[in-house]
Amino acid sequence: MAQDQTFTVTPWEVKGRVDYRKLAEQFGVKLLTEEDIKKIEKLAGDSHHLLRRGFFYAHRGLETIIERIEKGQRWALYTGRGPSADLHLGHILPWMFTKWLCDRFNVELFFEMTDDEKFLVRDLPLEVANRYAYDNALTLIALGFRPEQLHLIIDTEDIHYLYKIAVKVAKCLTLSTIKHTFGFTDSTNVGAAFFPTLQISVAFLPTELYREEAPVLIPAGIDQDPYFRLARDIADRLGYPKPCTLYCKFVPALTGEEKMSASRPETAIYVNDDDETVRRKIMNAFTGGQPTKELQRKLGGNPDICVVYRYFMAYVPDDNIVKKIYEDCRSGNLICGECKRMLYEHIVRFLHELREKREKARDIIHKYRISSKF
Ligand code: TYM
Numbered sequence: 001m002a003q004d005q006t007f008t009v010t011p012w013e014v015k016g017r018v019d020y021r022k023l024a025e026q027f028g029v030k031l032l033t034e035e036d037i038k039k040i041e042k043l044a045g046d047s048h049h050l051l052r053r054g055f056f057y058a059h060r061g062l063e064t065i066i067e068r069i070e071k072g073q074r075w076a077l078y079t080g081r082g083p084s085a086d087l088h089l090g091h092i093l094p095w096m097f098t099k100w101l102c103d104r105f106n107v108e109l110f111f112e113m114t115d116d117e118k119f120l121v122r123d124l125p126l127e128v129a130n131r132y133a134y135d136n137a138l139t140l141i142a143l144g145f146r147p148e149q150l151h152l153i154i155d156t157e158d159i160h161y162l163y164k165i166a167v168k169v170a171k172c173l174t175l176s177t178i179k180h181t182f183g184f185t186d187s188t189n190v191g192a193a194f195f196p197t198l199q200i201s202v203a204f205l206p207t208e209l210y211r212e213e214a215p216v217l218i219p220a221g222i223d224q225d226p227y228f229r230l231a232r233d234i235a236d237r238l239g240y241p242k243p244c245t246l247y248c249k250f251v252p253a254l255t256g257e258e259k260m261s262a263s264r265p266e267t268a269i270y271v272n273d274d275d276e277t278v279r280r281k282i283m284n285a286f287t288g289g290q291p292t293k294e295l296q297r298k299l300g301g302n303p304d305i306c307v308v309y310r311y312f313m314a315y316v317p318d319d320n321i322v323k324k325i326y327e328d329c330r331s332g333n334l335i336c337g338e339c340k341r342m343l344y345e346h347i348v349r350f351l352h353e354l355r356e357k358r359e360k361a362r363d364i365i366h367k368y369r370i371s372s373k374f
Pocket of ligand 1: 011078079080081082083090091092093094112113114117199218219220221222223224248249250251252259260
């Protein structure tokens, strides 16, 4: 849990304007260097826009994974979702990058749907969280994962894969550590206090299933770090390799706040939003533009503080398009209405394709379940 006077970041809450450098310092994670990025790109034989544009910016133990890739040793990817609602574009950002890692390094992804977590920490019936686990999995599959690449774990249904690891993890963690790490209090229910052991367990699962040392690399938003700091602390004691992580910054809310909020639908674009809703949300977005068209033409805008530009950075891989928008905005050639219209077109095209693939995923979801493979 990181709390500063100006911002708060926990796995359940992000408030205020996050200073990402400071946050990395508070969490004790390393910043990704130019050299790290070059190394990944060289090994991948390719470059990913989320890496070169600084969305993924911090890590724990990345050098271990790099070394294993260089030596041709086994490792795996791990990430997840707390299925409490429909997905918004922020959630899928780390997964788009994860897909790229899967393809470039020919490595398998273990994906945890924590329906139990959302029941325990939110006011959500277990059946509803479980239904969202299946729904959210369709979008994940729609990003293009092949069945042999992706192993889907739904906590309440696949618990036997995790439980033996979770009790060992639980024995290493005191209540006081859990309270301090996650900001729990004496009135927190015991299920919520136990839950972190399950999110940690998946980090050790590939080593059990492959029956050989297989550290995981976890691409995720930086809010998830508290789990993996604990996982690294106890790994040695349990005879597992330390999990490694790669953290991204948050895609901001359309209204300019730091992170989209599932409880405030206007701040985020959801995978299931219809075109008109997407249009309205983008048209109302916070920009770095001038108050009037005339001033914008004369003075130019400020893409560095503009949410619309940040969305181009996140969801439009083509550098030429993004560069042109930056320059045209600065010079006053591009006004906000036009820029928003272009973003709308990119986003709805992306969403149409995603939803089409989601429908196809309904018939094949069983092929992705961990139980169909291990
Ligand atoms: P959840 O469902 O809160 O979030 C899922 C993933 O989305 C990231 N994320 C974002 N990334 C960029 N911009 C945003 N605006 C944004 N909002 C959310 C989160 O950081 C996360 O990576 N407890 C977890 C589920 C989980 C998990 C994991 C996550 C289980 N095992 C391993 C990551 C890695 C949760 O509730 O995530």
